[in-house]
Amino acid sequence: MKDSNDKLLKYWPIFEEFDEYTDFAGYPTQALKESIRYFGEMMSHITQKPVSKWTVKIIMRGITEFVEEAEADPDEESVTILILTYDIITAYMRCLSVHRLIEANLDDLRASLNDFEKRHGLKGPVLDPSVFQEPRSVIEDPNLPQWLDYVARDITGYTSEWLRDYFESNVWKHRKNKISRDLVETAFTTLVEKGYDVYRKTPKTWTKTAITGVLTGYFVSNMTLTPEEYRQVAPAITPLLAFVADQGWLNEKRASNYQRYINEAASVMIELAEDPLNSSPAKMLGQALLENGVDLNDSDAVQKFIEQVNENGGVDSLYGDDDQLFDDEDGIPNDLVQLLDNPKQLTEAAKVYDPDPERDYLNDAHRPAASGWRKSRAVETHQLAVETGIRLWLQRAQYAIPKTFETTDLMFAVTDFMDVLYARNLVTPSQWTVAALKEIGQWYERTQTVKDYRDMQVVIAGVIGVLRSTDVISQKQSIQLTAAFNGEKIPDVGGPQKVTGKVMSMKQARKLLKNKRRKR
Incomplete structure (x- = not known):
């Protein structure tokens, strides 16, 4: 029973090299994997045969059951989700057929899918990722230009093409570092979105302030990355920018500046990310769920964990006890003293x-x-x-x-x-x-x-x-x-007392101190 569910996803690395995989650029890899995992679980109830023995008939039984179940869902978004899930599942099946990892013949599979799509209205290209975007958290600042939806969509459109072409290129295929595609997509799209949402800067007009602000702000407070992944953020994005510049889509000098800004901000980001106090409550909760082995897809388990957190004092309890966070006489965390004297960091906080x-x-x-x-x-x-x-x-x-x-x-x-x-x-x-x-x-x-x-x-x-x-x-x-x-009596607070006698002005004092020589 576990074979179809767990072992279906083991072919994912092969699928990442498959031509059709680039059609899904812009989608979170984890979401795509969940679709395959879900299909594998459904197939485990349809057939006892291992994945390698799946025929066209067996596959079509699973797809039919999946589509009919989705079509019966009254949720308004179910049709959109159905189309994307269907596209990723069928592309995955074609990949397995091309590599002869299943018994289904590619031509027969394509013919069956073509007929099925005509009957269920599923023909067409893969949906644009923007269809699934939730309302974005936009900073409304009277000192910034107005946030415009069509600009945001345009940015998403051309940056998705940048990613798609980058992942198809030899630069990516022959890269020396083995940073995952998922991290590249996540880091770059987050920088793109927050650069516009918070600073109104597009990838073609980024500034040092925007890049530094996003990397040392949102990346630290909201993104759940491992220490190793934080170290990989800069080397994940900078080669992509070099590729984009080589294609002529971005000014070469500008791309070089971006790379420098990213590398400079990365060291600060990594240091800030090491301190839990710089994490938002949502991030702390997400990390706690993972650390406690809670399945994020199990809503009951997640809800139970949240209830336990609330019983322990809420999200604040995840930040640790006061004895752990405060270790000096004034009760100020030693590693946050600089925050009080750093206006920029305080603004980000x-x-x-x-x-x-x-x-x-x-x-x-x-x-x-x-x-x-x-x-x-x-x-x-x-x-x-x-x-x-x-x-x-x-x-x-x-x-x-x-x-x-x-x-x-x-x-x-x-x-x-x-x-x-x-x-x-x-x-x-x-x-x-x-x-x-x-x-x-x-x-x-x-x-x-x-x-x-x-x-x-x-x-x-x-x-x-x-x-x-x-x-x-x-x-x-x-x-x-x-x-x-x-509600007390207002005390009469007098001003500075006048000093009698000869008074030296501050200007005179500075001049005297400047010219004074140390006695030897």
């Missing part, structure tokens, strides 16, 4: 940990544009809120954040607070006033339980502390704003 990536906060109640509300200002405020939340989370011990707050709880509390302040009062953090903080503090006190309000007082004190440490607000603001939110 903000994209990963943003609790509202769909920007629903822009649709929440806010003052009208006629009164001064600006979308760009709201976006800037939210970005700062996410970065502030990350800083506060990394320093939560220093600011005595309640242990009941998990990452998502704290991030939501911080971003919601700062988003609402701008929406209602049209003030960014540097413009926060005593009146605004007093008003929102009173609202929290009225609407929250005593415990939740007390916890929020600690969080807001932490937010204000972070904003002070990053020079977003002044020392005077930090003291008075905290008191205002807590």
